[in-house]
Amino acid sequence: xxxxxxxxxxxxxxxxxxxxxxxxxxxxxxxxxxxxxxxxxxxxxxxxxxxxxxxxxxxxxxxxxxxxxxxxxxxxxxxxxxxxxxxxxxxxxxxxxxxxxxxxxxx
Amino acid sequence: xxxxxxxxxxxxxxxxxxxxxxxxxxxxxxxxxxxxxxxxxxxxxxxxxxxxxxxxxxxxxxxxxxxxxxxxxxxxxxxxxxxxxxxxxxxxxxxxxxxxxxxxxxxxxxxxxxxxxxxxxx
Numbered sequence: 001x002x003x004x005x006x007x008x009x010x011x012x013x014x015x016x017x018x019x020x021x022x023x024x025x026x027x028x029x030x031x032x033x034x035x036x037x038x039x040x041x042x043x044x045x046x047x048x049x050x051x052x053x054x055x056x057x058x059x060x061x062x063x064x065x066x067x068x069x070x071x072x073x074x075x076x077x078x079x080x081x082x083x084x085x086x087x088x089x090x091x092x093x094x095x096x097x098x099x100x101x102x103x104x105x106x107x
Numbered sequence: 108x109x110x111x112x113x114x115x116x117x118x119x120x121x122x123x124x125x126x127x128x129x130x131x132x133x134x135x136x137x138x139x140x141x142x143x144x145x146x147x148x149x150x151x152x153x154x155x156x157x158x159x160x161x162x163x164x165x166x167x168x169x170x171x172x173x174x175x176x177x178x179x180x181x182x183x184x185x186x187x188x189x190x191x192x193x194x195x196x197x198x199x200x201x202x203x204x205x206x207x208x209x210x211x212x213x214x215x216x217x218x219x220x221x222x223x224x225x226x227x228x229x
Contacts (some may be wrong), residue, residue, distance in 0.1 A: 034215035042202055043219035044154065055217060057206075087154055091213040094167055096156040 002026055002090050006099035012107040019075040019100045023088035028068045032092035035064055035073045038101075039084045047086075048073065078104070109133040111220035119198075119227050125191040129204030129220060131185070135183035136162050142212045145178060146188045147200040148222075157202075159188055159212060167212055174228050194227045201225075 002028035013019050023033065031051035036044035046055045048064035051071060061076045075082055083106055088099040115127035130144070136143065145157040158168035160178045168176050172191070180187040191198060201222040207214030 032213065042181050043205075043222050044216075045219075046208070046215055046217035049208060049215045089154070089215060091215055094212050095169060096213065098154040098156070 001095055002029060002093055003099055004088055004090055004097055004099035006086075006088055006102050008102060009100065010103040010105060012105045013078050014107045015078055015080055017078045017107075018080075019078050019104060021073045021086055021104075023071045023073070023099050025069045025071075025092075029031075029090045029092035031067050032058055032090055033064070033066070033071050034089045034091065035062075036087045036089065037082075037084045038087065042086060075104075109206065109218055111206065111218060113202060113204050113220045113223040115223060115225070117224060117226060119147060119229050120193055121195055121227055122193055125189070125194050125198060125202075125225055125227075127189045127202055127204075127225070128186050129188070130186050131187070131206075135182075136180060136185050136187065140210045141206050142167070142210075142214065143180070143187045144205050144207065144216060146203045146205060146216070146219075148203070149197075149200045150224075155200075157189065157191075159207075161212075166215065196227050199225065199227045 005024045033051045035048040038044040052064045062076050065072050085101045085103045110132045112130045119125045144157040146160040160166045175192045177190040201224050203222045205216035205219040
């Protein structure tokens with residue numbers, strides 16, 4: 001299995017802050033990485049796929065970068081609706097795996 | 108707009124079989140070459156891919172669950188289903204069905220169903 005490790009597990013930030021979340025794969029996955037946002041009681045929402053492609057309808061303040069084993073999700077200016085938990089997911093192999101999540105909390 | 112909706116019992120006894128159905132609306136399972144997936148999330152924990160099924164019936168399972176999982180498709184009802192046998196408390200989770208964004212097996216999911224909580228308890 002490809003293990004996905006996210007850091008930090010939680011981050012406190014204020015509206016307007018720039019927030020960066022990282023995801024590391026246990027082996028190289030090229031650009032086979034996605035990022036999801038999940039709010040309490042809701043299904044995950046796809047934000048970024050193929051490491052840096054923005055899913056349709058997702059605000060441009062979200063961006064993704066990286067390849068190989070190290071990836072980053074950046075929120076350029078945190079908005080009130082962005083407080084949520086974020087997950088990365090690799091699709092390099094047929095055994096799809098997710099990171100443990102990063103909770104973005106209000107400071 | 109494609110929508111998915113999970114349905115099934117919210118409470119299952121230990122050692123019994125969990126059975127869920129995902130009903131697809133706004134599109135046809137049989138006319139689109141997608142691998143439809145099941146993902147679960149234990150309360151307060153992360154996400155785990157359970158398995159996926161191609162519209163023709165080919166299946167792919169997470170090896171950690173493979174001995175207990177069966178995913179099937181009923182194109183006449185535009186549904187696909189999940190069965191998980193010999194459940195324990197560790198199988199208590201919100202179960203989601205989802206469709207990937209393109210036609211390959213290794214993929215990312217959008218849209219997702221709203222999820223359904225299944226509790227394993229006597």
